[in-house]
Amino acid sequence: MSDRIAHAGLKSKVMTAQEAAQFINHGDMVGFAGFTGAGYPKVVPPALAERMEAAHERGDEFKIKVLTGASTAPELDGALAKANGVEWRMPYQSDPGMRNRINAGDSYYSDIHLSHSGPMTEQGFFGKVNVAVVEAVRIKSDGSLILSSSVGNSVSYLNAAERIIIEVNSWQSEDLEGMHDIYNVGLPPYRKEIPILNPGDRIGSTGVAIDVDKVVAVVETNAEDRNSAFKPLDDDSKAIAGYLLDFLDSEVKAGRLPENLLPMQSGVGNIPNAVLAGLLDSKYENLTSFTEVIQDGMVDLMDAGKLAVASGTAFSLSPEYAARMNDNAADYREKIVLRPQDISNNPGLVRRMGLITTNGMIEADIYGNVNSTHVAGSRMMNGIGGSGDFTRNAYISTFVSPSIAKGGDISAIVPMVSHVDHTEHDVMVIITEQGLADLRGLAPRQRSRVVIEKCAHPMYKEALLEYVERAEKATPFMHTPHDLGASYDFHRRFLANGSMKPEA
Numbered sequence: 001m002s003d004r005i006a007h008a009g010l011k012s013k014v015m016t017a018q019e020a021a022q023f024i025n026h027g028d029m030v031g032f033a034g035f036t037g038a039g040y041p042k043v044v045p046p047a048l049a050e051r052m053e054a055a056h057e058r059g060d061e062f063k064i065k066v067l068t069g070a071s072t073a074p075e076l077d078g079a080l081a082k083a084n085g086v087e088w089r090m091p092y093q094s095d096p097g098m099r100n101r102i103n104a105g106d107s108y109y110s111d112i113h114l115s116h117s118g119p120m121t122e123q124g125f126f127g128k129v130n131v132a133v134v135e136a137v138r139i140k141s142d143g144s145l146i147l148s149s150s151v152g153n154s155v156s157y158l159n160a161a162e163r164i165i166i167e168v169n170s171w172q173s174e175d176l177e178g179m180h181d182i183y184n185v186g187l188p189p190y191r192k193e194i195p196i197l198n199p200g201d202r203i204g205s206t207g208v209a210i211d212v213d214k215v216v217a218v219v220e221t222n223a224e225d226r227n228s229a230f231k232p233l234d235d236d237s238k239a240i241a242g243y244l245l246d247f248l249d250s251e252v253k254a255g256r257l258p259e260n261l262l263p264m265q266s267g268v269g270n271i272p273n274a275v276l277a278g279l280l281d282s283k284y285e286n287l288t289s290f291t292e293v294i295q296d297g298m299v300d301l302m303d304a305g306k307l308a309v310a311s312g313t314a315f316s317l318s319p320e321y322a323a324r325m326n327d328n329a330a331d332y333r334e335k336i337v338l339r340p341q342d343i344s345n346n347p348g349l350v351r352r353m354g355l356i357t358t359n360g361m362i363e364a365d366i367y368g369n370v371n372s373t374h375v376a377g378s379r380m381m382n383g384i385g386g387s388g389d390f391t392r393n394a395y396i397s398t399f400v401s402p403s404i405a406k407g408g409d410i411s412a413i414v415p416m417v418s419h420v421d422h423t424e425h426d427v428m429v430i431i432t433e434q435g436l437a438d439l440r441g442l443a444p445r446q447r448s449r450v451v452i453e454k455c456a457h458p459m460y461k462e463a464l465l466e467y468v469e470r471a472e473k474a475t476p477f478m479h480t481p482h483d484l485g486a487s488y489d490f491h492r493r494f495l496a497n498g499s500m501k502p503e504a
Contacts, residue, residue, distance in 0.1 A: 002220050004138035004168050013218045017043035020165050020217035024048055024131050026055070026062045027087075031121065031157025032076060033134035035069035035314035035341065036268060036293050039150030041133045041167045042223040045076040052085035063087040067121060067129070069152020069313065069341055070114060070292075070385060071095065073226035081107075090126070091117040092383040102380050111373060114292070114386040115345035118156030123187055132161035137172045139218070144207035147180055147338075148172040149225055149322075150314030155182060155340045158210050165217045171224050175329035180338045182208050196349055199263050199290040200309035202337060229318040230273050230296060236402045236433040237274035243436040244358065244398060245278045247429065251396070257356075260284060265291040265350075265390045267359040268316050271400045273297045275358060280304055290353055292344055292386045294336060296321045302335050311337040313344035345389040354395035359387040361399045361430075364455070365417045366448040366464060367480055368424035368439050370399050376491050377418035384421050391426045403432035403457040409499035413456040415467045416487040430455050444480040445472075463490075463502045 005011050021044055024030055034040025048064075055062035066086050071077070071094035080086050081097035084106055091112035093099065101107040112120070121129060134154045136145040147154055148169055158164060183204030186192050195203050251257040261284060266272035276297025279287065287307045289298060293316035301307035317325060325332060343349070350357075361370045362381065372387055374380060391397045399422070401412045412432060424444070430437045435454035439447050452464045467486060474483040490500040497504040 002168060002170055004170060004174070005218060006141040007139050007143045007212065009212060010139055010143060010166075010215055010218050013215060014220060015217050017047040017219050018050075020044050020219050021047040021051055023163055023165060023216045024064065026060075027064070028130035029065040029067065029127055031067040031129050031132045031153065031161060032072065033069065033147070033150065033152060033154045033157070034072040034076060035150040035152035036071055036316040037073045037227040038225045038315040038317070039135050039148040039152065040068075040072040040076050040225075041135050041165075042075050042169065042221050043219060044133050044165055044167060046079045049079040049083040049085060052080070052083040056084070065089070065126070067117070067126070067153065067157060068092070069150060069154070071382070075226065092385045094382040099380065099382070109380065111380070111383045113345075113384065113388045114341050115347060115389040118153040118340065118342045119185075119187060121153065122156050122160050129157060129160040129162070131163045131165060132157035133165045133167070134158060135167045135169050135172070137169070137174055137176050139166065139168060140207060143212035144209045146177045146207050148176060151180060151182070151338050151340050152313055153341060155184065155208055156342070158208060159184075161214065164210060164215045165219065166215060167219045167221050169221045169223060171222045173326040173329040175333065178206050179329065179333035179336055180206050182206070182340065183343060185342060194343060194346060194349060196343070197352070199288045199311040199353065200337060224319070225315070225317075225322055227315070227317055227319070227322060229320070231270050233270065233274050233277060237271045239433040240271050240400050240402075240431050241274035241278040243431050244275055244400070245282060247436055247438070248356070260286045260288075262354045262356050262395055263288045263290040265289070265355050265357040265394075266295070267385070267387060268293055268295065269360055271360060272358055276301060280306065290344075290349065290355060292341070299324065299332075302332065307335070309335050309337070311339060311344065313339055313341040341386075345386045347389055347393045350390055351393040355390060355393075356396045356398070357390040357394040358398045358400060359391065361401045361412070363412050363414050363417050364399060364401075364427070364430050364451065365414050366451050366468065367444045368427045368430065368447050368451065369417045369420050370422040370427050370430075371417040371419045372421040374419035376495055388421065391422050394428070396428055397426060398429040398431060399427060400431045403434050403455060404459070408457070408459055409501065409504075410494065411457060411460040411490060411500050413451060413460065413464060414490045414500075415464065415471075416482060418488065418491050432457075445478065459501065
């Protein structure tokens with residue numbers, strides 16, 4: 001038995017994943033640890049999926065309601081989706097199998113702001129949480145847990161659940177202890193203030209206190225996180241990063257940003273990593289980050305002495321960088337803070353510290369509304385994630401995307417977005433490889449020309465300008481001119497012909 005389980009009573013509850021999965025029943029609501037492929041339970045979900053498949057073969061129904069922190073990995077979302085074992089899920093997902101189940105109507109999906117999801121669970125908005133399944137580095141002698149490479153919503157699920165299953169993963173470095181900052185904000189009307197003024201402020205404890213009487217199973221594992229490697233930086237990503245860095249330079253020169261910028265947030269993916277790579281070669285020093293996930297580029301900035309501190313709720317590291325983190329966790333924990341996501345994504349802290357935020361998008365329209373989640377209005381991709389938490393209260397909010405996709409058959413700039421996640425009121429800057437549109441202070445008709453001129457791909461500019469001119473003639477109301485009969489022509493062409501191109 002692992003020496004990572006120091007509580008005598010919980011040592012007696014060590015069992016196999018198959019035995020532990022017996023504590024999860026059809027219809028249960030289960031809160032799983034995990035955030036962007038980090039810190040999720042590795043062996044109980046596949047064992048549960050096996051039970052589901054066996055039940056379905058017998059003609060019995062076996063589905064559960066799934067709560068997570070954000071996306072997980074094939075062993076969790078993928079396994080449960082393959083077994084068609086998810087009745088309902090929230091708040092964010094990115095697994096292809098789970099996405100297919102959602103879009104096929106096999107699973108319901110609630111796309112919820114990440115900062116809302118934990119407190120809403122504890123408030124009982126979704127119903128009773130039957131089981132929490134979390135991953136820990138170790139269990140201390142007092143029964144408290146040292147979580148692993150993510151915090152996410154684990155604290156909320158541990159608080160709310162009737163039964164607790166703990167996976168103790170010896171692959172995760174014990175030196176992660178001390179990196180976490182666990183603070184319970186509480187619920188209305190007793191919600192406490194969050195006394196964080198700077199990204200590196202620590203206000204809580206390193207471990208999570210739990211009710212040990214709720215623990216029904218402890219499972220020992222030795223399995224790595226399943227984050228994917230980032231793709232090599234392409235020309236579009238580098239161009240977008242270059243426009244953003246030039247913009248930051250101009251903001252510093254204008255006196256609107258300090259010499260070391262303000263705390264930065266970036267979503268997951270190649271373009272945010274390209275921005276981080278650009279910062280590595282920039283003049284900026286003593287940078288800080290208050291974000292959701294710690295990515296490869298942040299580790300490079302720390303190693304170069306350019307990033308003083310990074311606060312998040314999880315890692316999103318390639319296998320190479322995850323190994324580096326495991327080997328050097330004792331050093332990195334001096335610069336990294338992992339918090340519950342209702343704190344890492346807290347809108348009040350975003351506003352207080354004045355974050356510069358960078359998030360991806362599927363499409364933006366000519367007036368500055370952004371769609372982060374749906375293709376052609378109906379097909380869910382991943383979810384809003386934390387982008388809404390950060391965008392609405394940012395000091396400067398930016399959205400980034402290549403101007404085209406699928407070889408040019410999709411334009412990221414359209415007359416009207418097919419689904420709105422971020423309104424024109426919250427979107428300040430849009431960047432593609434074509435250029436940067438600073439929308440601050442512009443009225444809608446001014447924004448339309450700037451977005452088209454700066455961000456649209458040349459093959460779509462003429463069609464977009466024609467739409468604007470037609471819209472201005474089609475309505476006597478000139479504040480935000482739209483021709484509703486033609487505003488979705490781009491999307492209609494795509495659905496009919498597989499391309500948004502005007503000639504399609």
